[in-house]
Amino acid sequence: MSETDSAPETTSPPPAIVLVEPQLGENIGTAARAMANFGLDDLRLVAPRDGWPSEKATAAASGATHVIDRVRVFETTEAAIADLNFVLATTARARGFHRPVLGPEEAAARTLAPAGNAVSGVLFGRERWGLTNEEVALADAILTYPVDTRFASLNIAQAVLVFAYEWRRQATASALPFAAQPSAPPASKADVLGLCAHLEQALEPTGYFRPPEMRPVMVRNLRTLIQDAGFTETQVHLLRGVVAHLEGRRGRPIPRETPAPDETVGESGPSDT
Amino acid sequence: MSETDSAPETTSPPPAIVLVEPQLGENIGTAARAMANFGLDDLRLVAPRDGWPSEKATAAASGATHVIDRVRVFETTEAAIADLNFVLATTARARGFHRPVLGPEEAAARTLAPAGNAVSGVLFGRERWGLTNEEVALADAILTYPVDTRFASLNIAQAVLVFAYEWRRQATASALPFAAQPSAPPASKADVLGLCAHLEQALEPTGYFRPPEMRPVMVRNLRTLIQDAGFTETQVHLLRGVVAHLEGRRGRPIPRETPAPDETVGESGPSDT
Incomplete structure (x- = not known):
């Protein structure tokens, strides 16, 4: 500041x-x-x-x-x-x-x-x-x-x-009393593409990419979305963690009963797959 | 408006x-x-x-x-x-x-x-x-x-x-609720020069233009002042009236005693010269 x-x-x-x-x-x-x-x-x-x-x-x-x-x-x-x-x-x-x-x-x-x-x-x-x-x-x-x-x-x-x-x-030419925090640097292309690949790999076994002939378009749309969001390196790592956790939970049905107070959905460990 | x-x-x-x-x-x-x-x-x-x-x-x-x-x-x-x-x-x-x-x-x-x-x-x-x-x-x-x-x-x-x-x-691109009164048109050159001539003529017998060799410079300074002021036609007429009255009063000393309530200095008629 x-x-x-x-x-x-x-x-x-x-x-x-x-x-x-x-x-x-x-x-x-x-x-x-x-x-x-x-x-x-x-x-x-x-x-x-x-x-x-x-x-x-x-x-x-x-x-x-x-x-x-x-x-x-x-x-x-x-x-x-x-x-x-x-x-x-x-x-x-x-x-x-x-x-x-x-x-x-x-x-x-x-x-x-x-x-x-x-x-x-x-x-x-x-x-x-x-x-x-x-x-x-x-x-x-x-x-x-x-x-x-x-x-x-x-x-x-x-x-x-x-x-x-x-x-x-x-x-004062509109001088403001404080400036923005310097922005965190944007993620590198390698980080962004790594996130894309991770997400696609996690989606592969879920039946998301159907029908198969639509796969190229669906992949392109996801990659555009992720690239255009302008994530920082930290945010890409955060999202890798999110995908990893979701991927770990794949196939595990979301419990219907109210979770116990100390059980936080989404923070549970690797799933039972 | x-x-x-x-x-x-x-x-x-x-x-x-x-x-x-x-x-x-x-x-x-x-x-x-x-x-x-x-x-x-x-x-x-x-x-x-x-x-x-x-x-x-x-x-x-x-x-x-x-x-x-x-x-x-x-x-x-x-x-x-x-x-x-x-x-x-x-x-x-x-x-x-x-x-x-x-x-x-x-x-x-x-x-x-x-x-x-x-x-x-x-x-x-x-x-x-x-x-x-x-x-x-x-x-x-x-x-x-x-x-x-x-x-x-x-x-x-x-x-x-x-x-x-x-x-x-x-x-609104700074739209204001009202605009300036349209400006009165500036006086014509003839009006402005007429005022200058009138003023010079009124000053001539007062000893203002002394020493005589300074006269051209003094005239030029007065004309510049009058032209640069950007008077309107109405204002030139107003000033002609002012000069005429001052000119008429020339030589009449300003009374030292307090004027009577109904006597307005400057609005008296032609002077005693």
Whole structure:
């Protein structure tokens, strides 16, 4: 298992998340957690209804204290974005603005590749009614989500999460926290053909290959099945053991009575043939 | 504003979301809402701790009743995935399985392009400790998220949301619920040059173009600025009005006293020159 570096490879500072007049501390906390999950940490609040700091926010952040501790509170949206160079405003409806409308994918790309050292930010509106037209007009572009229009209402923290995910996906080229175990090497042809031969030999006396003229086709189908399965060397050995045991049991009827508790069918020794 | 169709263009059925032994009704509801946002509606529960139906789940679903009403409850994970052809298991840590490890992007792509009419599903584990190794072993691949490893814990509903978003992003080619207002056409060269000439003429008597030998450079800089701004025809007319008013006010000192309430600076008529 190799862990990737936590810091994404980007020269642009991670975008700021600006919650405008958030009403519920829980949403602020969940937004902070969502940011922390995907490596954002600049959370700004404009006139939070219930003040700041907020115990509910801290609880809902589930330990994302580095985001909560860094929160800055502003009286106006203008003040909150004063140091930013490129600002997105999230809206769920068309508003008639002559502004580019971006999905999370394009929006994140824009915050990753601004001119020079530009700093970006994303405005999220109030739980009940979003951003005012004046607030949207402060932004350079509109961010909206590719939602199902039959159920388009995204919770603020969910909207923050999707943006943060998109940002990180692109910033880190989708770097995952762990990689697959290196695959066991596939079995050699000799192992695979050995298994095929063993299986055919075990089937020979059972009457499986009937009528005899069908034998070549049946053998070919079995060999294709086994080769295409892509078994590893270990799995081929496992299957040789299975065939050996089944072969050993040939002719022994499966008992009709319930086996005794300590008798495990299939693990019994060589059969009575 | 043109709304896109709600139904994504995909022939594969949308993947099922399987919550294994979810503990909190709220999380089931929030997961249902996240699914509805991005067009998923097949939610399956394996032995939910507090039973089903759940008032808390319904409340947290915020109206995603079409998902809640369709929920199916199973006693075992095996039963919940019996009809599926391709199953992903979400895990936050490497588990030493010889399974492909996919991010949301690849995982969603796999559920969109399975062989034939295959149906896919994604397993999400318990809030506290995820999926058992036996449950992960039921899956064809592991799904994990490109999280910041310093804060990797994703809430179940958040994990469902990110997967659902990725699925829809790819299923609909990022179709957004609304498009930008069609841009107003850019101003004609004649309009732009007319504005430049007007501005230069207005500046001429103010002493702006000094020293005189700098005039050509100063004119060029102004014209470049105006042309590069990409103004629309309407905006050029707006700026002509601005220049006309400033020009009219030339030489009239800005009053130092506070203007009377009904006197708006800048909207006064032609000046006293």
